[in-house]
Amino acid sequence: QQKVQQSPESLSVPEGGMASLNCTSSDRNFQYFWWYRQHSGEGPKALMSIFSDGDKKEGRFTAHLNKASLHVSLHIRDSQPSDSALYFCAVSEQGNSGTYQRFGTGTKLQVVP
Amino acid sequence: EAAVTQSPRNKVAVTGGKVTLSCNQTNNHNNMYWYRQDTGHGLRLIHYSYGAGSTEKGDIPDGYKASRPSQENFSLILELATPSQTSVYFCASAEGGANTEVFFGKGTRLTVV
Numbered sequence: 001q002q003k004v005q006q007s008p009e010s011l012s013v014p015e016g017g018m019a020s021l022n023c024t025s026s027d028r029n030f031q032y033f034w035w036y037r038q039h040s041g042e043g044p045k046a047l048m049s050i051f052s053d054g055d056k057k058e059g060r061f062t063a064h065l066n067k068a069s070l071h072v073s074l075h076i077r078d079s080q081p082s083d084s085a086l087y088f089c090a091v092s093e094q095g096n097s098g099t100y101q102r103f104g105t106g107t108k109l110q111v112v113p
Numbered sequence: 114e115a116a117v118t119q120s121p122r123n124k125v126a127v128t129g130g131k132v133t134l135s136c137n138q139t140n141n142h143n144n145m146y147w148y149r150q151d152t153g154h155g156l157r158l159i160h161y162s163y164g165a166g167s168t169e170k171g172d173i174p175d176g177y178k179a180s181r182p183s184q185e186n187f188s189l190i191l192e193l194a195t196p197s198q199t200s201v202y203f204c205a206s207a208e209g210g211a212n213t214e215v216f217f218g219k220g221t222r223l224t225v226v
Contacts, residue, residue, distance in 0.1 A: 006155070031211030043117075043203055043217030044156070051212070088155060092211040098144055098163040099211050100171070103156035 003027050004104035006089050012110045019076040021107045023089030026070070030091040033065060033072040034101060038086040047074075049092075079111045116140065117218035119204050125224045132191040134221050136204030144207045145187040146215065147171075147179060149200040156203065162187055163209070194225045 003026050013019045023033065032051045036044035050056045050063040050072060057063075062075045076083055086108050090101040117138045126132045138145065143164050148156040158171030160179035168179040176198060178190040187206075191198055205217045 004155075034214075036215075041219070043205070043219050044215075045217070046214040049212055049214075090156075090215075094211070095161070095163075096169055097167070098209050099207075099213075100144070100146060100158060100161050101207075101215055102158060102172070103148070105153065105155040 004089055004091055004102055006087075006104040006107050008107060009105070010108040010110070012112055013079050015079060015081060015111055015113045017079050017111075019079050019083070019109055019111070021074045021076075021087055021089075021109070022071065023073070023104055024069070024071045025091050027091070027093070027102075028070065030070075030093055031099065032092045033063070034090040034092065035061075035063060035072075035074050036088040036090060036103075037083075038088065038106075040085075044086075044088055047087075076109075079109075081111050081113055084109055084111045117204055117206050117216055119202075119218035119221050121221060122219065123222050125226060126191075126194045128195060128225055130194050132194050132223065132225075134189040134191075134202055134204075134223070136187045136189075136218060137185050138187075138204075138206040138216075139185065140206060140216070141184060142206035142216075143184075143209045145181065146205040146207075147177075147187070147189045148203045148205065149173070150203060150220070151200050159189065159202075196225045199223060199225045 162181040
């Protein structure tokens with residue numbers, strides 16, 4: 001069973017619109033939530049991380065974390081065609097001798113011109 | 114920006130054969146990781162390492178071995194490849210710590226026939 005669940009699986013928004021992605025962890029043993037973006041043919045690249053309850057904004061991207069429910073969301077305002085990609089949520093966890101990140105199932109975002 | 118280089122980028126292997134996927138990073142990161150990406154499963158952690166000579170099992174280590182002979186190099190070894198191991202494999206590196214970004218290579222597409 002996947003410990004990091006994302007929804008929806010896919011999402012289509014018009015150019016200039018707002019895209020909202022969701023992520024829930026089933027494991028309270030996390031340290032940070034991360035959001036990554038992957039364009040076709042490339043490896044994932046980090047967008048931002050969040051640790052504290054509430055909002056964190058970086059440009060057009062805003063992450064919202066609710067620690068009590070282990071839920072984080074990513075909101076992309078003024079969506080652009082270049083935002084079309086696969087978005088992953090990840091949680092950083094403590095291993096035997098250091099940290100690793102466990103990734104979710106991904107949300108495919110399509111921004112329609 | 115952190116550089117993670119994977120080789121080969123594409124590989125076709127026969128069932129029962131041995132496959133070695135190689136990864137090199139030039140950023141002196143302590144941590145390195147191997148993930149596989151499959152539709153519906155997202156990115157799943159296979160093995161990881163916190164430094165030269167160390168390897169740890171991730172969430173799906175069965176059928177895979179890992180080797181970290183140096184700070185820069187981390188290999189994934191499939192001793193007896195099976196068609197179920199057909200996937201895209203990503204190597205990644207990070208400095209370490211919960212709030213450090215993970216940097217990914219461009220991936221290796223492996224097909225086992």
